[in-house]
Amino acid sequence: MSRGDNSGKGKTSRRQEGKGKSRSNANDKGKSNYGNKPYVKSKSFAKKASNTAPKKLTDSDEIRLNKYVANSGVCSRRDADLYIKTGSVWVNGKPVTEMGYKVKLTDEVKFDGRLITPHKKEYVLLNKPKGFVTSTSPEKTRTVMDLVANASKSVLKPVGRLERNTTGLLLFTNDVDLEKKLTHHKSGVRKIFHVELERNLKYEDLQKIENGIKLEEGFINVDEISYIEGASKNEIGIQLQSSKNGIIHKLFEHLNYSVVKLDRVIFAGLTKKDLPRGHWRILTEQEVINLRMM
Structure with missing residues (x-):
């Protein structure tokens, strides 16, 4: 593995990110794909950003049916008009073919017999710094949710x-289906980490990990492991699909090594290119398509 730049140390190959532009609507004008500022320690984590997200609809608000359908992510607003005309969209148990028809968030809307919700699916990529817990629950400690508090409503x-x-x-993301897909143990999502150990890794130990290690959690296979090109022998690039908590630490601890630093540089084809530590950005449309095709 070669020693990379901000796009991620320890990666086996450089994968160009998708160049498709994110979809936008009237509420997204002026909103950048990138978070304006890195996380800054302060008493209040959720500071207002200059690129604030659009106002969130309440249950009493009415929106056009074509926008409701488009925001659910099943099609564009123009295509939604066509589906409405053909009777593919039902509201509260009845087909609606009227253009300009308005619905409330409390209404039951079905598209081709499937219940849909008007929440636009969003995808945000964070370059996480140290010291933050991955949790969605309010805690006294700092969580990753503090870092993306201004990314979306x-x-x-x-x-x-x-x-x-x-x-x-x-x-x-708020895309439940994609979240389940990417976290399933059989998903085969590629993850590459840059590992820094407290001492040089012996070649015979590198080979042991390459051939697989039996731990209490079971037999752990890695897709690839190698020294970082141009770095000391204590810097390792490792690619694996296992999502078991702390598995990389356990792999090296099994061979009496301590992990000093651990950095995930590639996840499901996404890289850290142009994304400084503590910053977030919105995925491009092409990147979302790539994730769904995995």
């Missing part, structure tokens, strides 16, 4: 978790 959840002192890429 929607309720976003982390995809998987990183330990408090592990740094690197962490994805957030």
Whole structure:
């Protein structure tokens, strides 16, 4: 593995990020794909950002049916008009074909027989710094939710978790289906970490990890492991699919090594390119498509 730049140390190959532009609507004008500022320690974590998200609808608000359908993520607003005309959209048990028809958030809307909700699916990528717990519960300690508090008005959840002192890429979304897909133990999501040990890793120990290690959690296979090119032998690049908590620490501890630093530099094809520590950005449309195709 070569020693990389901000796009991630320890990666086996450089994968160009998708160049598709994010979809936008009237509420997104002027909103950058990137978080304006890194996290700054303060008494109040959730400071208002200059690129504030649009106002969240209440249950009493009415919106056009085509916008409701489009915001659910099933199609564009223009296509929604076509589906409405053909009777594919039902409201409260009845087909609606009227253009400009308005609905409330409390209404039951179905598209081709499937219940849909009008919440636009959002995807935010964070370059997590040390000292933050991956948790969605209010705690006295600092959580990753503090870092993305201004990224969206929607309720976003982390995809998987990183330990408090592990740094690197962490994805957030309100797309429940994709979150389940990426965290399933058979998903095969590629994750690459840059590991720094307290001492040089012996080549024979590197080979042991490469061949697989039997731990209490079971037999752990890695996809690839190698020394970081141009660095000391205590810097390792490791690629694996296991999502078991603390598994990398346990792999090296089994061979009497201590992990000093652990940084996730690639997750599901996403990299840290142009994303400084403590910053977040919104995924491009192409990146979202790539994730759904995995």
